Amino acid sequence: MLKYDLVVIGGGPAGMAAALKAKECGVKKIIILERAETLGGILEQCIHTGFGLHYFGEELSGPEYAARFIEKVKETDIDVKVDTMVTEIRTGNVVIATNKADGLLEISATAIVLAMGCRERPRGALDIPGSRASGIMTAGTAQKYVNIDGYMPGKKIVILGSGDIGLIMARRMTLEGAKVEMVCELMPYSGGLTRNIVQCLEDLGIPLKLSCTVIKTHGIERLEGVTIADVDENRRPIPGTERFVECDTLLLSVGLIPENELTRMAGIVIDPVTNGAVVDENRQTTRPGVFACGNVLQVHDLVDYVTLESQLAGEGAAKYILSKNRRRSFKYAETKAGDGVRYVVPQNINLDTEDDVKLYFRVRDVYRNAKITVKSGNKVIYSKKKPKLCPGEMEYVVIKKDDIHSLSKKELVVSAEV
Numbered sequence: 021m022l023k024y025d026l027v028v029i030g031g032g033p034a035g036m037a038a039a040l041k042a043k044e045c046g047v048k049k050i051i052i053l054e055r056a057e058t059l060g061g062i063l064e065q066c067i068h069t070g071f072g073l074h075y076f077g078e079e080l081s082g083p084e085y086a087a088r089f090i091e092k093v094k095e096t097d098i099d100v101k102v103d104t105m106v107t108e109i110r111t112g113n114v115v116i117a118t119n120k121a122d123g124l125l126e127i128s129a130t131a132i133v134l135a136m137g138c139r140e141r142p143r144g145a146l147d148i149p150g151s152r153a154s155g156i157m158t159a160g161t162a163q164k165y166v167n168i169d170g171y172m173p174g175k176k177i178v179i180l181g182s183g184d185i186g187l188i189m190a191r192r193m194t195l196e197g198a199k200v201e202m203v204c205e206l207m208p209y210s211g212g213l214t215r216n217i218v219q220c221l222e223d224l225g226i227p228l229k230l231s232c233t234v235i236k237t238h239g240i241e242r243l244e245g246v247t248i249a250d251v252d253e254n255r256r257p258i259p260g261t262e263r264f265v266e267c268d269t270l271l272l273s274v275g276l277i278p279e280n281e282l283t284r285m286a287g288i289v290i291d292p293v294t295n296g297a298v299v300d301e302n303r304q305t306t307r308p309g310v311f312a313c314g315n316v317l318q319v320h321d322l323v324d325y326v327t328l329e330s331q332l333a334g335e336g337a338a339k340y341i342l343s344k345n346r347r348r349s350f351k352y353a354e355t356k357a358g359d360g361v362r363y364v365v366p367q368n369i370n371l372d373t374e375d376d377v378k379l380y381f382r383v384r385d386v387y388r389n390a391k392i393t394v395k396s397g398n399k400v401i402y403s404k405k406k407p408k409l410c411p412g413e414m415e416y417v418v419i420k421k422d423d424i425h426s427l428s429k430k431e432l433v434v435s436a437e438v
Contacts, residue, residue, distance in 0.1 A: 022127045029135060031052045036052070038337070041334030045334070052100045054100070060086035063082035104119040113128070134282065174267070175269075180233065202227045202228070209385070248263060278296045297316075300366050301373055312333065351372070355368070355379060355432045356434070357434060358435030360383050384411065390438050395435070
């Protein structure tokens, strides 16, 4: 059995940032396990720019952003095993993994960081009637075909869903010579960042149809077109609004699902809204010594925020590893989503925290001139007006540690008051 202080599962931006932060904090033996053939995660196929504006203060492409962290990992003695699949986390934080070179690996860890990222929701989850014609794929798959393999999926494109990957692929396919007919979005608002709506759709004249969805696909061997329809407030197709759109490719950008199979198998409590683990401010899960960060915890908009959150997890893991008393019990305050808010991360905050705490959250709808409030009982801890809030953009508030120490009621409720 191999023995390490810290095992990081996932070698994308989250895993590398967590490992590097833990090393900086004094953890000696660290290993990163990555199932792909290279480090970098999804950034390797994101050749567009827009990364690093917050963290590095400059605009980078996805591979450039990843390369900076890969170089930092190479400069340390952090062990890396790529093409390695983790299959199980056993009692006592024993990680079971497998690869071609070593066969079955059994690794004993003092602490584990979960950084497995997320996957796209596939067509099978949507129940769209129609045959299994070629030309229907997720936007991320199309991105890999175009940016990594050099293949064009099609020439006339309809995109279902206005998540950031879908918006970026609308621009990418247009620049490669395809005709993007439209982007259909089931909700009455876009699920992507405002800057992507402007740069990827409006600047290129690509129509965005809100409250609209695909209700049928046509074609046997190859997609020949789709039927779209407007939807009502219950997201059900409105009879009489159906229309046929000719296309040979349907790209799906209908949400991301955190890769939490390992998390569930380990018996860690999952938040039903985020589909990620329930964590405290150090990103420690309900299982002692196991931490989670990045898109496996909550789906982020920007990789810069993934990096910052993962550094919290790396630092938290380091504190756990270097602590002489790991069994001490903490007193927690629980965070809750109030009016207009879908979820809050972290879900628990240690009342004796040594640092200010950022509460990340998303709102339920588009709100203008809404007031973000954080309350503990009747006491207002934080209050600030924002000109616009939308579900496609993650928000956060900073709660001072002194306010947390002085909480009378052991809960914090985050609300968006219109």
